[in-house]
Amino acid sequence: xxxxxxxxxxxxxxxxxxxxxxxxxxxxxxxxxxxxxxxxxxxxxxxxxxxxxxxxxxxxxxxxxxxxxxxxxxxxxxxxxxxxxxxxxxxxxxxxxxxxxxxxxxxxxxxxxxxxxxxxxxxxxxxxxxxxxxxxxxxxxxxxxxxxxxxxxxxxxxxxxxxxxxxxxxxxxxxxxxxxxxxxxxxxxxxxxxxx
Amino acid sequence: xxxxxxxxxxxxxxxxxxxxxxxxxxxxxxxxxxxxxxxxxxxxxxxxxxxxxxxxxxxxxxxxxxxxxxxxxxxxxxxxxxxxxxxxxxxxxxxxxxxxxxxxxxxxxxxxxxxxxxxxxxxxxxxxxxxxxxxxxxxxxxxxxxxxxxxxxxxxxxxxxxxxxxxxxxxxxxxxxxxxxxxxxxxxxxxxxxxxxxxxxxxxxxx
Amino acid sequence: xxxxxxxxxxxxxxxxxxxxxxxxxxxxxxxxxxxxxxxxxxxxxxxxxxxxxxxxxxxxxxxxxxxxxxxxxxxxxxxxxxxxxxxxxxxxxxxxxxxxxxxxxxxxxxxxxxxxxxxxxxxxxxxxxxxxxxxxxxxxxxxxxxxxxxxxxxxxxxxxxxxxxxxxxxxxxxxxxxxxxxxxxxxxxxxxxxxxxxxxxxxxxxxxxxxxxxxxxxxxxxxxxxxxxxxxxxxxxxxxxxxxxxxxxxxxxxxxxxxxxxxxxxxxxxxxxxxxxxxxxxxxxxxxxxxxxxxxxxxxxxxxxxxxxxxxxxxxxxxxxxxxxxxxxxxxxxxxxxxxxxxxxxxxxxxxxxxxxxxxxxxxxxxxxxxxxx
Numbered sequence: 001x002x003x004x005x006x007x008x009x010x011x012x013x014x015x016x017x018x019x020x021x022x023x024x025x026x027x028x029x030x031x032x033x034x035x036x037x038x039x040x041x042x043x044x045x046x047x048x049x050x051x052x053x054x055x056x057x058x059x060x061x062x063x064x065x066x067x068x069x070x071x072x073x074x075x076x077x078x079x080x081x082x083x084x085x086x087x088x089x090x091x092x093x094x095x096x097x098x099x100x101x102x103x104x105x106x107x108x109x110x111x112x113x114x115x116x117x118x119x120x121x122x123x124x125x126x127x128x129x130x131x132x133x134x135x136x137x138x139x140x141x142x143x144x145x146x147x148x149x150x151x152x153x154x155x156x157x158x159x160x161x162x163x164x165x166x167x168x169x170x171x172x173x174x175x176x177x178x179x180x181x182x183x184x185x186x187x188x189x190x191x192x193x194x195x196x
Numbered sequence: 197x198x199x200x201x202x203x204x205x206x207x208x209x210x211x212x213x214x215x216x217x218x219x220x221x222x223x224x225x226x227x228x229x230x231x232x233x234x235x236x237x238x239x240x241x242x243x244x245x246x247x248x249x250x251x252x253x254x255x256x257x258x259x260x261x262x263x264x265x266x267x268x269x270x271x272x273x274x275x276x277x278x279x280x281x282x283x284x285x286x287x288x289x290x291x292x293x294x295x296x297x298x299x300x301x302x303x304x305x306x307x308x309x310x311x312x313x314x315x316x317x318x319x320x321x322x323x324x325x326x327x328x329x330x331x332x333x334x335x336x337x338x339x340x341x342x343x344x345x346x347x348x349x350x351x352x353x354x355x356x357x358x359x360x361x362x363x364x365x366x367x368x369x370x371x372x373x374x375x376x377x378x379x380x381x382x383x384x385x386x387x388x389x390x391x392x393x394x395x396x397x398x399x400x401x402x403x
Numbered sequence: 404x405x406x407x408x409x410x411x412x413x414x415x416x417x418x419x420x421x422x423x424x425x426x427x428x429x430x431x432x433x434x435x436x437x438x439x440x441x442x443x444x445x446x447x448x449x450x451x452x453x454x455x456x457x458x459x460x461x462x463x464x465x466x467x468x469x470x471x472x473x474x475x476x477x478x479x480x481x482x483x484x485x486x487x488x489x490x491x492x493x494x495x496x497x498x499x500x501x502x503x504x505x506x507x508x509x510x511x512x513x514x515x516x517x518x519x520x521x522x523x524x525x526x527x528x529x530x531x532x533x534x535x536x537x538x539x540x541x542x543x544x545x546x547x548x549x550x551x552x553x554x555x556x557x558x559x560x561x562x563x564x565x566x567x568x569x570x571x572x573x574x575x576x577x578x579x580x581x582x583x584x585x586x587x588x589x590x591x592x593x594x595x596x597x598x599x600x601x602x603x604x605x606x607x608x609x610x611x612x613x614x615x616x617x618x619x620x621x622x623x624x625x626x627x628x629x630x631x632x633x634x635x636x637x638x639x640x641x642x643x644x645x646x647x648x649x650x651x652x653x654x655x656x657x658x659x660x661x662x663x664x665x666x667x668x669x670x671x672x673x674x675x676x677x678x679x680x681x682x683x684x685x686x687x688x689x690x691x692x693x694x695x696x697x698x699x700x701x702x703x704x705x706x707x708x709x710x711x712x713x714x715x716x717x718x719x720x721x722x723x724x725x726x727x728x729x730x731x732x733x734x735x736x737x738x739x740x741x742x743x744x745x746x747x748x749x750x751x752x753x754x755x756x757x758x759x760x761x762x763x764x765x766x767x768x769x770x771x772x773x774x775x776x777x
Contacts, residue, residue: 019371022292024207026200033763069273072291073265080261084254106257110295112208119288151759152536161530164387165379168203172379173528177537178756179372180545184749188742365516367550376524 005194006130010120010137013190016113017145018179020120023113026168028103029153036150037143038101042086044139046108047117050082051135052128054118059127075118083109113142149174199385202320203378205299206327208292210374215344219332221282223325225271225290227318230297233264234317237301238310260298268294300324331377339369439659440492443708444499446650447641450704451503453633454640457561458507462640466502469514473498476522481531493532497521500540500708503641504701504748505547508559508568513551517543537755538715541705541748548743556743558637563602569637572699573738573745575599590695591625605630631698644703651707660711663720667727668706668734669697675735696738700745705734709751715758722761730754 001009010016017023023043030036054075062068087105090098108114117138121131152174161170205226212222237260272290276283283290300320308316336343341361342354367373455462477494481487489495501517521543526535548555560569570578576590579597605627613623630636634643641647654660676693696702710716710730717723730750737746 020288021211021371021374022208024375026204033760069269072269072272072294073262075291076261076265076294077258080258105254109257110261110298112292112295115292115295116208116288119291123288148756148760151763152756154763155536155759156529156534159530159534161534162383162528163390165383165528167386168200169379169383169386170529172375172382173524174536176372176375176379177525177542177752179370179375180367180542180549181537181749181752181756183370183372183549184737184741184743184746184753186742189737189740192740193736363510363512363551363554365550366552367546370549372549 003133006133007137008190010134011141012185015141016138018182020116022116028107030150035100035102036147038097039103040143040146042101043142046086046114047139048132048135050079050114050118051121051131053078054122055126055128055131058122079115080109199389201300203382205296210378212289213328213332213335213374214369215336216332217344219328223328225293226324227321228271229267229293230317230321232267234313236263238313264297265294334377335368335373338365339373340364437491440496442659444496446653447499450641450643450646453643453646461507465505465507465509465514468511469502469518470498472515472518473522476519480527497539501543504544504639506558507640508557510554513547513555517547520546533714536759538709538712538751541709541751544748545752560637563604571638572636590692591627595626601627601630602635639701644698647703663723664711664716664727665706667724668710668730671728671731672734701747705747705751715755717758717761719765721765725761726754
């Protein structure tokens with residue numbers, strides 16, 4: 001896949017939230033656009049870094065030594081380690097951004113979205129460069145969808161929605177409708193758009 | 197276990213509800229890993245409590261991740277041996293069980309007896325499985341017109357749901373369909389929880 | 404029906420650092436008044452009339468099914484709570500638009516499911532009139548097209564065409580362009596070369612005009628110009644662009660809709676189509692055919708009836724401009740590169756996803772919102 005195809009696939013065609021169904025979190029919903037942006041930035045960096053590390057680990061360690069069975073523990077711990085490192089770095093260099101994002105280390109380390117991207121990148125046999133693009137694209141798509149859903153959620157908060165659906169259930173229905181909308185961007189579109 | 201935690205753990209697993217058989221495999225993984233990791237953590241907590249040095253938060257998280265991911269890897273290896281096709285169709289979602297079970301795991305397993313925390317883990321795993329099954333039946337029956345189960349003897353494994361199989365509601369079988377079904381399931385659960393809460397607060401004006 | 408602005412329920416949590424989107428629900432409910440909705444429905448009657456004339460009973464069945472199902476779905480979610488909302492016309496308008504967007508050959512479960520999904524999931528689940536963020540008609544059509552891709556785009560030949568199932572001009576163009584060596588100057592030329600048939604009326608009239616009026620001047624109208632212009636081609640029931648434009652002109656005159664969003668939408672589509680459209684079909688820059696696209700499919704309906712819907716369109720003037728450009732770009736991308744023949748409904752739905760975000764970005768003060776909406 002070309003680099004632009006990788007970016008667009010991870011961002012739009014196979015969006016982390018709307019297509020892979022990862023990263024949907026009732027407790028981690030940003031309270032404002034600013035915190036959605038901060039969280040999006042944080043997750044993008046984490047996805048990119050972990051995806052690169054994961055692909056390197058896959059191609060240099062797991063595959064040559066026949067250790068595929070250890071892939072799951074290796075990747076889970078890898079993501080946790082990177083999450084901890086990123087939190088530490090952010091706490092020192094950009095504490096305001098970390099505060100704004102409002103995600104705890106627990107949430108980041110066990111994020112299905114990040115782990116999912118790492119797994120997809122490694123299963124796709126992506127090299128380090130492509131994995132970086134995959135992580136960045138996934139993060140961008142994650143950020144876009146989270147922002148749009150935050151805006152919708154803020155709008156819904158003051159509307160008299162049916163009581164049973166108030167809150168997370170309606171977020172899920174919103175995500176469903178958005179997922180249907182995004183299906184307009186499919187592989188056929190990508191193939192035609194990137195020049196046949 | 198609160199509705200919210202249940203839903204949080206369901207979110208990635210919901211991708212495996214496109215057919216009933218996939219949801220069953222997913223449920224098996226969740227139950228196994230949840231149960232065994234609770235037991236393992238319980239045993240470790242007791243042994244560390246006896247030495248009067250309980251690990252800090254981050255170390256606890258790391259240990260929990262290690263246990264659940266190793267157990268998930270074991271489940272994956274077992275699944276690969278038992279049914280390679282099932283293993284292939286689970287894709288990235290079987291490794292994700294490792295982080296999923298942490299969501300529904302008990303925070304303080306050593307607070308109760310081993311039997312109670314184990315049965316609690318089993319109960320939570322079954323709650324997840326029941327939810328996945330409900331969604332999967334709905335999605336597959338309406339979205340594909342079939343219900344896919346294990347082949348057994350003369351039964352080829354697929355139940356056809358009448359004329360729906362010719363022109364099913366394919367949108368339900370797509371990713372959006374999973375979110376849609378989960379959303380309304382969440383609404384139903386939330387309604388039940390609210391009703392239970394208002395019934396429990398006897399005499400207070402229900403919200 | 405001028406309900407007092409609803410009070411936000413006591414348990415609605417207030418995010419601390421958010422602006423005040425609470426202004427939005429009141430404005431939106433007030434803006435989508437009963438009179439405006441019924442006027443919009445009335446303005447669609449000419450297009451519906453032509454559709455019924457062209458396709459006969461099947462068109463009536465499809466439109467009837469979508470209308471009935473929309474009304475039934477709305478009743479099912481309001482009567483048990485002792486409310487009656489059909490008088491506000493919104494369910495009727497949704498059902499009517501869905502019927503017009505679908506082809507006459509669609510099996511009846513398609514419009515029924517589209518309407519039911521639109522009303523139940525997209526509108527009522529979010530709190531009813533004025534609360535939805537996605538257009539119920541367009542979202543319902545997208546749902547139906549995803550569920551039954553073949554059935555939902557099953558056009559039959561209109562009156563005056565060779566009978567049977569038929570491809571719409573957009574579908575035929577897509578098919579023709581995918582064959583090698585078919586890069587011509589205009590879409591009509593491509594279709595002619597691919598053997599697409601037009602009606603007898605068209606060949607008669609166009610032939611007459613060419614013989615008597617244009618060939619002395621050395622010009623000629625292509626076969627099919629009349630058919631495409633008045634919408635006398637296989638396709639959706641309400642695909643007559645001139646009639647829809649007439650209805651829209653009436654709505655603009657009565658100030659039911661504002662001109663900004665539709666005009667910017669169509670304008671950006673035309674610009675992109677002129678500049679880049681040729682690239683998609685291998686003809687190079689500045690060789691696209693916006694005229695054909697404007698007249699085909701549901702573009703005019705989407706631009707004048709779906710995009711400026713006060714419930715789902717941006718509140719601020721800046722937001723309208725941005726969304727107009729985005730919609731035009733999305734429709735251009737999906738028409739020329741997408742997998743579906745007609746990207747208008749999908750573009751609207753994607754634009755709906757973006758609108759709340761645009762509102763928050765461009766929202767400065769409540770006074771600005773009322774100025775921007777005026």
